[in-house]
Amino acid sequence: MLELGSLLTQFLNGATLVSVLILISIGLAIIFGVMGVINLAHGEFFILGAYTVIAADVLRLSAWWGIALAPVVVGLFGALVEVGIIRFLYRRPLETLLATWGLSIVIRQLVRIVFGVGYRASPHPLLGDVRVFGFTYPIYRVFLMAVCVAVIAITFYVFYRTDFGLKIRAITQDVEMASALAINTSRMYLSTFALGSALAGLAGALMTPEITVSPEAGVNFLARSFFVVILGGIGQLAGVLGGGIVVGELETLLSYLISATTAQAAVLVIAIIIIRFRPRGLFGG
Amino acid sequence: MRSQPARLLFAAGVLVALALPPVAGKYYTELLSQALIFGIFAMSLDLLWGYAGVLNFGHAAYFGLGGYLVALLAREVQGFDQSYLGYALAVLLPVVLAGALGYFLFYSHVTGVYFTIITLVVTMIFQLIVSDWYWLGGMNGLLGVPGFALHGPSGLGWEFDSEAQVYYVLLVVSAICYLLCRYIVRSPFGLVMAATKDNQERTEFFGYDTAYLTTIMFMISAGLAGLSGALYAHFSGFVSPPLFGLNFSTDVIVWVAVGGRGTLVGAFVGAVLVNLLKAIISDFLAVLWLLIVGLFFIVTVFFFPDGIVGTLRRTPWRAPRPLPRAASMREGGV
Numbered sequence: 001m002l003e004l005g006s007l008l009t010q011f012l013n014g015a016t017l018v019s020v021l022i023l024i025s026i027g028l029a030i031i032f033g034v035m036g037v038i039n040l041a042h043g044e045f046f047i048l049g050a051y052t053v054i055a056a057d058v059l060r061l062s063a064w065w066g067i068a069l070a071p072v073v074v075g076l077f078g079a080l081v082e083v084g085i086i087r088f089l090y091r092r093p094l095e096t097l098l099a100t101w102g103l104s105i106v107i108r109q110l111v112r113i114v115f116g117v118g119y120r121a122s123p124h125p126l127l128g129d130v131r132v133f134g135f136t137y138p139i140y141r142v143f144l145m146a147v148c149v150a151v152i153a154i155t156f157y158v159f160y161r162t163d164f165g166l167k168i169r170a171i172t173q174d175v176e177m178a179s180a181l182a183i184n185t186s187r188m189y190l191s192t193f194a195l196g197s198a199l200a201g202l203a204g205a206l207m208t209p210e211i212t213v214s215p216e217a218g219v220n221f222l223a224r225s226f227f228v229v230i231l232g233g234i235g236q237l238a239g240v241l242g243g244g245i246v247v248g249e250l251e252t253l254l255s256y257l258i259s260a261t262t263a264q265a266a267v268l269v270i271a272i273i274i275i276r277f278r279p280r281g282l283f284g285g
Numbered sequence: 286m287r288s289q290p291a292r293l294l295f296a297a298g299v300l301v302a303l304a305l306p307p308v309a310g311k312y313y314t315e316l317l318s319q320a321l322i323f324g325i326f327a328m329s330l331d332l333l334w335g336y337a338g339v340l341n342f343g344h345a346a347y348f349g350l351g352g353y354l355v356a357l358l359a360r361e362v363q364g365f366d367q368s369y370l371g372y373a374l375a376v377l378l379p380v381v382l383a384g385a386l387g388y389f390l391f392y393s394h395v396t397g398v399y400f401t402i403i404t405l406v407v408t409m410i411f412q413l414i415v416s417d418w419y420w421l422g423g424m425n426g427l428l429g430v431p432g433f434a435l436h437g438p439s440g441l442g443w444e445f446d447s448e449a450q451v452y453y454v455l456l457v458v459s460a461i462c463y464l465l466c467r468y469i470v471r472s473p474f475g476l477v478m479a480a481t482k483d484n485q486e487r488t489e490f491f492g493y494d495t496a497y498l499t500t501i502m503f504m505i506s507a508g509l510a511g512l513s514g515a516l517y518a519h520f521s522g523f524v525s526p527p528l529f530g531l532n533f534s535t536d537v538i539v540w541v542a543v544g545g546r547g548t549l550v551g552a553f554v555g556a557v558l559v560n561l562l563k564a565i566i567s568d569f570l571a572v573l574w575l576l577i578v579g580l581f582f583i584v585t586v587f588f589f590p591d592g593i594v595g596t597l598r599r600t601p602w603r604a605p606r607p608l609p610r611a612a613s614m615r616e617g618g619v
């Protein structure tokens with residue numbers, strides 16, 4: 001009985017990680033799929049979300065305000081980055097890579113200057129447990145998963161059921177044809193980048209109580225979400241779901257057996273091996 | 286053929302390098318020695334990035350591997366005093382790793398940006414593991430690596446005590462590494478590599494196995510990085526997880542970008558200049574240094590893609606480079 005309980009807890013921990021990973025990776029995947037831009041500052045957008053919650057706390061607003069504001073703040077910031085930097089580097093992937101890496105260093109350093117180098121914590125918005133099939137589980141994590149699932153569902157809806165999504169998918173397939181059909185591509189790129197950034201910001205804000213918030217926390221999530229995207233197969237949203245499940249659950253299960261760090265390393269090694277045999281992703285054609 | 290001013294510049298550079306230790310004093314001699322080691326490391330990155338067009342975002346992994354290997358050998362193996370064996374292994378291990386990665390990635394047609402991302406993660410894996418495993422010293426790293434020396438087989442060997450001696454030895458090692466790299470990029474292999482960088486498909490049509498060639502280049506580059514890591518471990522006396530880290534990996538990209546990608550010499554120019562600048566700036570503005578590095582990345586991409594040596598070579602007084610290469614450098618982007 002005890003075994004079953006801990007197994008269920010492990011599974012739920014995995015599910016929490018999976019849902020957050022998917023939320024981050026979907027932003028990365030959208031930006032990469034639509035614009036061909038690899039955003040190495042995506043992890044920093046994530047921590048900017050977390051620091052929005054902390055800033056809200058400093059301003060004596062509740063953490064809920066922080067979580068609500070984070071996607072707006074980070075989305076606007078992303079829009080600024082698109083207009084200021086990314087716009088000039090379309091279709092030059094390696095140069096975008098260098099520029100966004102530079103941006104990530106700048107953001108990290110600015111965060112250190114503004115918020116200090118150490119760890120920061122904010123008051124937990126939702127303490128307490130909930131009973132799942134007779135076992136207790138932190139209620140905040142359940143809330144976290146629910147929000148992630150909802151946002152992911154909305155994202156899918158936007159992509160596959162709205163005009164906006166139709167235009168984005170058209171651009172993904174053929175930019176020139178899309179702009180010939182009177183789709184304003186530069187505006188679409190702008191909103192895509194802002195949307196992707198906002199998702200990363202939201203993920204960061206939601207994860208604030210669950211992680212140690214430090215300027216360096218972003219890089220870790222960046223690496224995992226790259227693997228989610230590559231494993232899932234580039235250029236399809238559904239692949240991100242699969243990739244997220246594989247990376248998240250594998251990591252949680254392995255860290256049950258070996259140390260968390262080694263587990264993370266093992267997952268990345270496994271991912272590299274998978275790429276050898278399925279270069280287009282687990283779920284790519 | 287080098288033009289007259291370029292030759293003069295080169296001769297002046299060599300003279301300055303030879304005359305430096307007595308003039309510069311202890312502190313700057315040590316700083317320059319370290320910059321030479323970093324120069325070798327940067328050149329190994331340039332070999333892959335500048336000549337094969339493949340950017341390794343985790344090059345520090347191979348440097349760290351070399352460094353940790355000699356540190357472990359010296360500390361853990363009783364009576365290990367044959368440093369030549371340490372150096373050999375420090376080259377071999379990164380070569381094997383690069384070969385394995387090359388097999389997994391280049392043969393799966395994982396190239397360009399995808400390769401870059403995966404190398405980025407590889408270096409992070411190493412940093413995670415090294416900081417976590419206590420027998421590798423954990424976050425504190427490994428202290429007490431014996432000083433800089435060359436011990437050959439059968440008791441033959443030299444110890445280098447003064448910082449000037451160390452500097453001159455490193456100067457010679459750098460020169461040998463440079464000549465080796467120059468030989469490689471000008472060999473038929475290097476030419477096919479350049480062709481692969483320009484147009485992989487066409488090179489394959491000519492019957493070359495580009496995945497194989499790129500893997501070989503990657504292995505050479507990793508071996509050289511491992512050597513520089515081993516040199517660094519003996520030079521500084523300790524190794525620590527940041528040697529594997531992402532920041533160090535990006536530092537080396539900055540050095541190559543400052544000096545000029547695809548020039549080999551540029552790697553040394555960049556490593557020396559940036560490290561001097563860093564020593565000067567971070568003395569009074571430690572907070573600003575990383576900010577400057579970050580901004581530099583962005584500025585380079587926009588305004589300064591050829592680096593110092595690349596820009597000098599582009600100036601009118603130098604005879605124009607052969608056309609196909611020059612055109613490809615401009616179009617190929619990073």
